[in-house]
Amino acid sequence: MSTRVLDGKVALVTGGSRGIGRGIAERLGRDGAVVAVGFARNRAAADGVVERIRKDGGRAFPIQAELGRQGDAASLWASFDAEVERHSVGEGVDIIVNNAAIGRSSDLGSLTEAEFDELFAVNVRAPFFIVKEGAGRLRDGGRIINISSGVARLAMPEIIAYGATKGALDNFTLNLAKQLGPRGITVNSVAPGIVDTDTNAGWLRGNAEAEAYAASLAALGRVGQPDDIAGVVAFLASDDARWVTGRVIDATGGAGL
Secondary structure, eight states: OOOOTTTTOEEEETTTTSHHHHHHHHHHHHTTOEEEEEESSOHHHHHHHHHHHHHTTOEEEEEEOOSSSTTHHHHHHHHHHHHHHHTTOOSOEEEEEEOOOOOOOOOTTTOOHHHHHHHHIIIIIHHHHHHHHHTTTEEEEEEEEEEOOGGGTSOOGGGHHHHHHHHHHHHHHHHHHHHHGGGTOEEEEEEEOSBOSHHHHHHHTTOHHHHHHHHHTSTTOSOBOHHHHHHHHHHHHSGGGTTOOSOEEEESSSTTO
C-alpha cells in the first residue's frame, strides 16, 4: 500500500467513476485523502469506486453533477458542500482534479457547431467555473491538476476539436498557476497518451493490430494504463511537488519523440 502522504487532505476528482478518473480517485484514497468522486449519471459506478476506496481503508463519497450545462459548477459545489458536512469532513478542499471530459470529436469536415459547443462546455468551461466557484473553498497550499492530453501538442486532425479543448485547458493551467501562486497553490496539467480505458475499448481491446499500433506510438512500447496516470497525479498532489507549477507533465510514455 502506498504511504499515506495525503492524510488530512480532501480531494475532488471530476469524472471519477471510471477510466483515468477512477484510477486517480482510488490512488488518492490509498494515499490518505478523503475523495469526493464526481460523476454525471452512473451512480452505480461511482458507488463502486467509493466502496473500493473504503475497502482499502480510505474515506470517500460520491457527488453528482452533469457537466456542460449552465450552472453545473454551482451544482457540483452545492453537492460537495452537503456531502462534506454529512461526512464530517470539515469545510474546504485541498486538491481539485479536473478530469471529466468528452474524449472524442469529429474531424473538421464532419464537426457540427453543436458538437463543438458541447466539447468546449464540458472540457473547458466546466473546469474554468469549477475553479472559479471553488477558489474560496480551496485551501492555501492546495493543488489543482487538470487532465489534458498529448494531442494538445501532437497533430491529430481526426479529433481536431478535442485537441483544441486540451490546448485551452493547458493555457488555463498556465494562467491559474500565476494567479494562485501567491497562495502557495500549484496548478499543473497532466497529458496522457493512449490509455486502456472504456473510452478506447471499442477500437483497442481485443484488436491485436490496434493494440500493437497504439503501443508503437510510445517510446516505452506499450499502451498506457490508468494507474500510470494516477501515479503522476499523486505526485503532483503531494508535498514533494510543492515547487512544480504551471507545467504540462507529459504522461504519454514518450509518444512523438
